[in-house]
Amino acid sequence: MPSRRAFILISTLFLSGILLSGCPKKAVIIPPPEKPPYADPIVTILEAFSPAETLQARASIRIKTVRSGQESNFSVNGVILFQRPDKLRILGYHPLGMGLFDAFYLSGRFFLLSPLQKRAYTGEVAEFEGLFEKAGIRTYTEKPAGSQIPNRIRIDIEEKETSVELRLKEITLNNPLPEDSFDWVVPQGVEVRPLTRLLKGKNPW
Numbered sequence: 001m002p003s004r005r006a007f008i009l010i011s012t013l014f015l016s017g018i019l020l021s022g023c024p025k026k027a028v029i030i031p032p033p034e035k036p037p038y039a040d041p042i043v044t045i046l047e048a049f050s051p052a053e054t055l056q057a058r059a060s061i062r063i064k065t066v067r068s069g070q071e072s073n074f075s076v077n078g079v080i081l082f083q084r085p086d087k088l089r090i091l092g093y094h095p096l097g098m099g100l101f102d103a104f105y106l107s108g109r110f111f112l113l114s115p116l117q118k119r120a121y122t123g124e125v126a127e128f129e130g131l132f133e134k135a136g137i138r139t140y141t142e143k144p145a146g147s148q149i150p151n152r153i154r155i156d157i158e159e160k161e162t163s164v165e166l167r168l169k170e171i172t173l174n175n176p177l178p179e180d181s182f183d184w185v186v187p188q189g190v191e192v193r194p195l196t197r198l199l200k201g202k203n204p205w
Helices: 002-018 041-049 131-137
Strands: 054-065 070-083 087-093 099-106 108-116 119-124 137-142 152-155 162-173 192-195
Touching: 002 041, 041 070, 041 152, 054 087, 099 137, 108 137, 131 137
Parallel strands: 119 192
Antiparallel strands: 054 070, 054 162, 070 087, 087 099, 099 108, 108 119, 137 152, 152 162
16 A cells, blocks of 8 residues: 555645656656746646547556655556536546545636545635746646647656656547536545645645
8 A cells, every 4th residue: 555655745746736656667758848838737738638528538647756866656547537618637546446536626626635544625726826836837748640639748846856647548539428527525534624735835634
């Protein structure tokens, strides 16, 4: 089972554009020649998916982070749901199927659930508009030839020496999604805390 420290790292990071752990793997990332501006990664992803009315895909999520000069790589399975103009949900699972996180954005509001830690966070992302430049957050997207929809998204967080890469597969576009795709239900026994506990660097636990 991933360590408590790893769960805290992931939950804190995906708020800024990130997610969590599982089996160590080596991720090879070739940066593009030009860096995009610092920006809210959620807005960037919404814009990248906007040519489609809806999107559903499986994803391989890889996280690379450097701590005290030591590089660590983690891998997570995921599911991505999108509905135009402003609904996005990313669920992360351990390779054995255990739910690790549920990150959900709807009309400017962000929700994050860590079921194993029995913690959830919610708040308005607009409160932290200046955070993205301060943390050095850049989001890269890559489209396959002939497609308007990216199949690869990378989020770099310079301040945390961390990058998160999402590789989309089995992408389905413009099909109706289940009615409850963007319903956020807090499981019984889960404590809900303000998003500021994560975004302002306070101890979330």
